[in-house]
Amino acid sequence: MTSTETFYHYIQSYNWDDISRQIQSQTKRDVELALANPKRTITDFMALVSPAATSYLEQMAQEAHHLTLERFGNVIQLYIPLYLSNYCHNACAYCGFNAKNDIHRKVLSLSEIDKEIAAIGKLGYKHILLVSGDFPKKTDANYYTKVAERIRPYFSQIALEVQPLETEEYARLHQTGVGFICIYQETYNEKNYRNYHLAGKKADYRYRLETPDRIGSANIQKIGIGGLLGLEDWRTESFFVALHLKYLEKKYWRTKYSISLPRLRPAAGAFTPKSPISDREMVQLICAYRLLDKEIDISLSTRESQAFRDNVLPLGITSMSAGSSTEPGGYATNNSELEQFSINDNRTPEEFAKSLKEKGYEAVWKDWDSWM
């Protein structure tokens, strides 16, 4: 692989339908071999997300728990999302911010951000995730840079989950203290990708797919990837996420990685997931990621219910949000008609940290610093 080649080139040798068939045809023997391999590969991962692995779920969970404990200890990192804007020129079939949805649009000004930061500061957070729709006229790299500069003194880690940007824009954001960028491909199925992403810049599959390469080239410390579970067959989708992860780990070896597992939830515009993933399958998937990669951060948002989050906590989850609002300005004032998706776990950060404590976990509010 030459240095100008990206994951877009790498993925060409993998065919979605072939991978789906291979996953479906995995046997118990394949699962047992995968479980026995101390250095698991993408081939092992295929067995671990296959239907054949279903009867090994408890064994997978035991090992996933053990690996997570050894690597991360009895701690969960806490972060909070801050929604900057719900303006969006994209028309993603599943998203509440879809340009075609008739919702009230808002972008936070710097003085409104100050109010949000004051409200968030009281909650104790030191890790913040800035989220925005894709609408460069209102929210471009310059806007994010200004926001990052403004909030830098109050947070040890600033993460960004916004539209894909150029390498030099990422490098500039890195200079202002952004250390973590999340960019989710939603689906790695190139053929069907365009059915969900009907308009706007996001319709460009390749540009989005190559974004982690651009982030890695800009030397950002941490990259988050993931698929939107429910769009396409989750087993095949997760295989491609894992393939992407392994590619990135080898190429940008100084970078930390994180996986998110968003499941489609009800949103304005009422999108029905084609291939929903059950709780049992979510457990299988969390364990499979942990068994593949002991070091990866796995994050679970407040889209998930309190009961589910509590139960999967020991299986490999390392990072969670609590007390989240998914609407711009939602911490200082509540205005739920602006939100991207509805929250399922409504515990306050304090209540959440207390419930972690009862389970033998320490809530970690700070594990990053401005000098990193």
Place this chain on the structure above:
Amino acid sequence: MLTIADKTFTSRLFTGTGKFSSNAEMRDAILASESQLVTVALKRVDVEDKNDDILTHLTHPNISLLPNTSGVRTAKEAVFAAQLAREALETNWLKLEIHPDPKYLLPDPIETLKATEELAKLGFVVLPYIQADPVLCKLLENAGAATVMPLGAPIGSNRGIKTREMLEIIIEQSNLPVIVDAGIGAPSHAAEAMEMGADAVLVNTAIAVAGNPTTMGRAFKLAVEAGRMAYEARLGKQVKNAHASSPLTEFLNL
């Protein structure tokens, strides 16, 4: 007694602060281990907060803090972090950790050597975390390090003394205290390192994730003491077979 720079230690067990299920449990385990030097990741503490929960739990007359630079990727970042640590925590002691690889957290020898040189000039007591590389240890000695801290196995792996051959050479050659850091997963591993002649060991994960961290802290204390005692008492040679006769020199007695 172990002397490093201006401090003497009666305990040869150094400990860490990560991965515990609460800061109270961390404190109990450290006190049970009787460790006198405790490393804490700068990125985990809020140095601007006088009531930082980790630091509050480590305030004790028997405990000296050893800030570490975990999270930095270059010498430049390490020097910057060290200066912050010195100012905020009022100590010039520093566990230098530069591991640009976030997967196995393996130390970068080139950046570590550069940072050691610079930090020593700035008056820091530098304890660098390194691969078990005997030549690097000698270079660090020249650069002004206060100890060397070669790894037994990757951090957090609990795999024991996997670098034994190289550690033996380091211990043989070093003019600085040798602290075996990382990979020690059981008291028997700690005892093994001490029997080999290591001056101290640093243990974190094995205590923090144990079923009972306080009891495990004490178990490590005893193992380190036993290992050191065995080293000082001089171990007998290990042999595979019993030797009753001397077939090669028996002719002398004829």
